[in-house]
Amino acid sequence: MVRAPCCEKxxxxxxxxxxxxxxxxxxxxxxxxxxxxxxxxxxxxxLRCGKSCRLxxxxxxxxxxxxxxxxxxxxxxxxNLHEMLGNRWSAIAARLPGRTDNEIxxxxxxxxxxxxxIHQSSQDSKRHSINPIPKCDPKVLENSNSxxxxxxxxxxxxxxxxxxxxSSIEKKEVKNEEMDYSSEYFPQIDESFWSExxxxxxxxxxxxxxxxxxxRFPFMQNVEDARSDDSMDFWYNLFIRAGDMPxxxxx
DNA sequence: AAACTAATCAACCGCGACATT
DNA sequence: TAATGTCGCGGTTGATTAGTT
Numbered sequence: 001m002v003r004a005p006c007c008e009k010x011x012x013x014x015x016x017x018x019x020x021x022x023x024x025x026x027x028x029x030x031x032x033x034x035x036x037x038x039x040x041x042x043x044x045x046x047l048r049c050g051k052s053c054r055l056x057x058x059x060x061x062x063x064x065x066x067x068x069x070x071x072x073x074x075x076x077x078x079x080n081l082h083e084m085l086g087n088r089w090s091a092i093a094a095r096l097p098g099r100t101d102n103e104i105x106x107x108x109x110x111x112x113x114x115x116x117x118i119h120q121s122s123q124d125s126k127r128h129s130i131n132p133i134p135k136c137d138p139k140v141l142e143n144s145n146s147x148x149x150x151x152x153x154x155x156x157x158x159x160x161x162x163x164x165x166x167s168s169i170e171k172k173e174v175k176n177e178e179m180d181y182s183s184e185y186f187p188q189i190d191e192s193f194w195s196e197x198x199x200x201x202x203x204x205x206x207x208x209x210x211x212x213x214x215x216r217f218p219f220m221q222n223v224e225d226a227r228s229d230d231s232m233d234f235w236y237n238l239f240i241r242a243g244d245m246p247x248x249x250x251x
Numbered sequence: 252a253a254a255c256t257a258a259t260c261a262a263c264c265g266c267g268a269c270a271t272t
Numbered sequence: 273t274a275a276t277g278t279c280g281c282g283g284t285t286g287a288t289t290a291g292t293t
């Protein structure tokens with residue numbers, strides 16, 4: 001299949017939108033809707049490609065867009081959802097009314113990623129000074145689990161990790177952030193994450209269409225795997241590695 | 252005040268998924 | 273079933289703004 005390049009026709013405008021263009025687009029969509037983005041600019045009399053129009057509408061002109069800074073609740077929701085969904089910005093945006101995937105992506109890259117990293121490194125150093133637990137690749141845990149060979153100690157975990165080459169880790173990190181098995185994989189957020197103090201109630205932000213257990217256990221997409229006795233050991237080791245042992249959900 | 256750097260964010264690009272022919 | 277068209281998503285870019293020297 002040969003892709004028709006976007007804006008192949010010369011003469012189509014690119015770059016920032018003028019207020020006049022915005023006005024034309026908004027009034028056209030208000031009157032006619034946006035059934036066919038490809039045909040829309042021609043019908044509306046805009047010298048833009050359909051893609052550009054769609055982007056402008058969805059990211060900026062839509063009436064339900066919420067402008068302004070993200071609240072701490074929103075930021076934490078993003079962090080939690082990112083932990084569960086990875087870089088699926090549209091899926092994250094679907095749970096944040098009035099926010100666009102583009103906006104969320106920008107906030108993540110400019111604020112939250114850094115914030116989380118700083119927070120976690122401080123948390124790690126605190127934890128390691130008390131109880132130094134080596135990092136463990138979840139893959140190791142998974143393999144150990146499937147082989148009926150549970151990782152039972154940090155030492156074992158550590159030695160297994162040493163078999164994973166640095167270059168393979170590096171490749172994974174470069175290829176896909178979702179596969180980053182560093183401490184960022186299991187972020188721990190507490191009050192110190194935020195510059196201002198938050199109450200527990202403020203921090204907890206359940207998603208509307210999930211059970212409470214799913215909210216509390218973001219790894220629950222694998223929950224079916226966790227129902228056998230062996231898998232419970234997997235979960236136990238996982239939480240030990242994460243440095244925390246929450247109340248487990250009832251199965 | 253000027254030059255430089257860092258941060259921000261709107262917009263673009265390319266790809267994959269899905270629908271239609 | 274293959275070819276084609278359209279849409280939506282995620283990654284990236286680059287212009288603008290803010291901060292620093």
